[in-house]
Amino acid sequence: xxxxxxxNEGPYQHxxxxxxxxxxxxxxxxxxxxxxVFFYHDGVLNGTxxxxxxxxxxxxVNNWTELAEKYDLDLVVCVAAAQRRGIVDDGEAERNxxxxxxxxxxxxxxxxxxxxxxxxxxxxxxVFGD
Amino acid sequence: MSDxxxxxxxxxxKNSLESCLRLSRAxxxxxxxxxxxxAALKGTAVENMIAxxxxxxxxYVLGPxxxxxxLDESRIIDGVEVVDYAGFVDLVDANDKVQAWV
Numbered sequence: 001x002x003x004x005x006x007x008n009e010g011p012y013q014h015x016x017x018x019x020x021x022x023x024x025x026x027x028x029x030x031x032x033x034x035x036x037v038f039f040y041h042d043g044v045l046n047g048t049x050x051x052x053x054x055x056x057x058x059x060x061v062n063n064w065t066e067l068a069e070k071y072d073l074d075l076v077v078c079v080a081a082a083q084r085r086g087i088v089d090d091g092e093a094e095r096n097x098x099x100x101x102x103x104x105x106x107x108x109x110x111x112x113x114x115x116x117x118x119x120x121x122x123x124x125x126x127v128f129g130d
Numbered sequence: 131m132s133d134x135x136x137x138x139x140x141x142x143x144k145n146s147l148e149s150c151l152r153l154s155r156a157x158x159x160x161x162x163x164x165x166x167x168x169a170a171l172k173g174t175a176v177e178n179m180i181a182x183x184x185x186x187x188x189x190y191v192l193g194p195x196x197x198x199x200x201l202d203e204s205r206i207i208d209g210v211e212v213v214d215y216a217g218f219v220d221l222v223d224a225n226d227k228v229q230a231w232v
Binding site: 001008015016019023025026030125126129 | 216218223227
């Protein structure tokens with residue numbers, strides 16, 4: 001079955017990012033397909049590579065990147081939410097005159113249309129957040 | 131046609147579980163996870179709320195979240211079924227739609 005995941009909450013806030021990650025991992029391990037993970041609202045903060053949690057804590061951003069590498073996941077960050085919260089890739093830095101980028105490996109910034117497409121193309125859309 | 135409803139907040143913090151129980155249809159499945167696992171405990175003020183839907187809706191609780199809060203499985207309300215993440219995936223698979231009561 002084809003799943004898509006929506007994450008509306010930042011990492012280390014409550015538990016939504018962890019739940020979304022564990023669910024996605026379990027679905028992939030069961031042989032299901034993940035069409036897309038869409039990060040919206042504070043969920044875009046899952047996509048900054050500057051995150052540096054203590055060594056004995058889980059690194060949620062790296063967990064997503066590693067899962068994406070293993071299963072070729074499409075991790076999409078909402079552009080409008082990202083601009084508000086300072087998540088920047090090369091294109092956004094260029095467009096908005098920023099002096100740095102912070103997007104994590106395997107994440108990309110795109111629009112809300114990607115969420116609509118994910119909902120249409122997938123058998124199930126599972127939402128995690130506050 | 132069946133629905134899966136997911137609830138992730140404690141019923142002592144928000145009224146999302148109450149809304150879910152009031153508006154979900156007979157035949158639905160309800161998964162309690164994150165802080166909503168407290169609703170699966172026997173002897174609380176919301177136990178009757180869970181019991182009131184036991185006849186026509188199936189209630190599940192996510193075991194890893196329940197255990198992470200130091201709760202004992204012997205205190206789970208009778209009829210509430212414990213699932214792991216793989217079971218969560220199976221519930222999403224088995225139901226046509228997933229409604230998150232965030």
